[in-house]
């Protein structure tokens with residue numbers, strides 16, 4: 001029976017040969033598969049009738065009539081399969097067939113945007129929402145690793161985050177064992193590497209990601225396209241390695257794109273997905289028989305994976321092809337659902353549910369350290385990574401200085417003569433110092449969180465491009481590890497703040513030392529220290545605010561714009577430079593108390609102007625009244641009445657913004673985590 005698939009026309013002789021050649025595979029599989037009657041699997045994973053639907057807008061936002069309408073899109077349709085420990089299930093399917101969504105769904109990581117139905121059982125016990133994270137290890141498609149750590153350091157830090165009761169020597173032993181299991185010993189002391197400096201290879205990076213998950217001894221490991229982007233030999237090695245991991249009494253579920261034909265003999269179970277449906281799931285030998293029975297034999301010298309994935313894919317290039325290929329896919333899926341293979345699989349699911357004495361759910365080793373020790377580990381890890389980033393550190397320390405050079409070059413030397421800009425220049429410097437510092441902070445946060453501190457933001461398209469290309473970003477890492485249950489995002493947020501603080505202090509100190517003494521601001525060391533202390537705050541706030549917004553909003557462009565607008569609004573309302581405080585409407589006056597710029601500018605004005613006496617030259621063309629303000633205190637009283645008496649209070653208020661923002665950050669991260677996980 002030859003269907004529309006052209007290659008099937010090779011004839012029944014070829015079919016028979018292919019069946020013959022894959023018989024060998026089937027037999028081979030039996031030797032390592034736990035389907036072997038002597039081996040009783042210690043763990044099983046049953047996925048039963050999992051469906052996922054999302055509600056989507058029909059058209060884009062610029063086409064309003066269709067944008068207003070919604071339709072329900074079925075992404076997964078009644079997916080069921082059963083895998084026992086010792087087995088590796090390979091899920092094949094063309095791009096967009098729903099492989100990643102399926103893994104997300106069965107690992108409990110699917111967002112709350114859609115409706116998820118169905119059951120996931122381990123050892124016949126239905127998993128509750130909070131148990132997914134503790135049961136499954138999930139290796140994402142992209143490797144999110146810190147570029148400047150070595151392989152051993154990466155795994156050791158992960159082990160410290162995951163395992164508490166282990167002593168340092170036990171952790172070292174564990175890391176050594178995992179590295180040996182994944183053949184990483186030879187690169188233990190090599191750095192992970194990034195796009196602009198060499199490190200370990202792509203295949204080794206994949207193995208480090210897998211190793212990180214193995215530290216907690218998971219029984220069920222899910223991997224999303226672990227071979228994508230690797231050369232075919234490395235991809236082969238990774239799959240063979242995963243099969244070996246499965247043989248050690250684990251369940252491995254792996255989605256894969258275009259595997260080599262040799263891998264046919266490596267998988268214990270193969271599933272093919274198309275349009276969100278499982279069109280086949282069974283042993284490799286069964287697959288050949290099943291497709292041959294449907295009239296689609298695998299021709300000799302052809303890769304069965306390619307042939308069967310092509311057969312079951314829907315070609316959307318033109319409507320006729322789409323209809324033909326959709327019908328073919330549908331026929332195959334129906335044939336599979338009425339086959340003995342499917343019935344047997346449902347039987348296995350039911351059997352595992354009916355066992356009276358069900359084994360417990362095998363949770364990962366989860367002896368998390370206390371919150372404080374996690375913070376310590378996260379701090380040491382981020383600090384080590386950043387301190388090895390020579391260019392990152394250099395830019396962090398010098399960016400304020402470079403900006404200070406511009407100001408100095410422009411202002412040169414401050415004068416005491418009012419007619420030569422003594423007042424205006426000083427106010428200009430204060431305005432610049434307060435107004436620009438948050439931007440440098442913001443850029444630092446964006447560079448490290450979104451671009452991994454390696455690639456300047458302008459060179460790349462976005463965060464997703466980054467992760468795909470292997471340049472890790474702190475945010476991607478914290479997203480992944482918090483989903484793995486290693487820590488909460490707010491803990492990473494705190495560690496991040498602590499680790500940037502020394503760099504911020506040094507950077508601002510370099511900037512203020514240079515600017516303050518070069519342009520000749522009030523020559524008193526205590527005032528210089530106050531000046532430095534004040535401008536440190538907007539710099540740190542810029543970085544903190546960016547982090548807080550990043551925790552809530554995913555789009556970095558929105559974050560940049562948000563921080564920039566908040567800063568512009570703050571300096572307008574709070575500084576009193578654009579419009580004097582006394583002249584502002586009451587609502588703006590009240591709003592100004594919520595801006596750190598109000599306290600900062602007041603402090604800097606007092607620091608610079610208090611006790612300063614000006615001269616007034618007798619050059620021709622002096623505007624009448626220009627020389628009326630001959631001392632700094634009069635200027636303070638006129639623009640900022642009472643500021644002299646509020647000095648300490650202003651300092652407290654200014655610094656209070658830091659813990660307030662940290663608190664706001666922690667709360668917003670917690671709320672977001674709660675909303676996303678629900």
Ligand SMILES: Nc1ncnc2c1ncn2[C@@H]1O[C@H](COP(=O)(O)OP(=O)(O)O)[C@@H](O)[C@H]1O
Nearest residue numbers: 054075093094095096097098099100101102113
């Ligand atoms: N939350 C969602 N909202 C809308 N569409 C989604 C959502 N999640 C997945 N999809 C869509 O489902 C399809 C399958 O996606 P995916 O699982 O990533 O495929 P694969 O991993 O096989 O390439 C894609 O067309 C994708 O756009």
Ligand SMILES: [Mg+2]
Nearest residue numbers: 099100101225
């Ligand atoms: Mg995918």
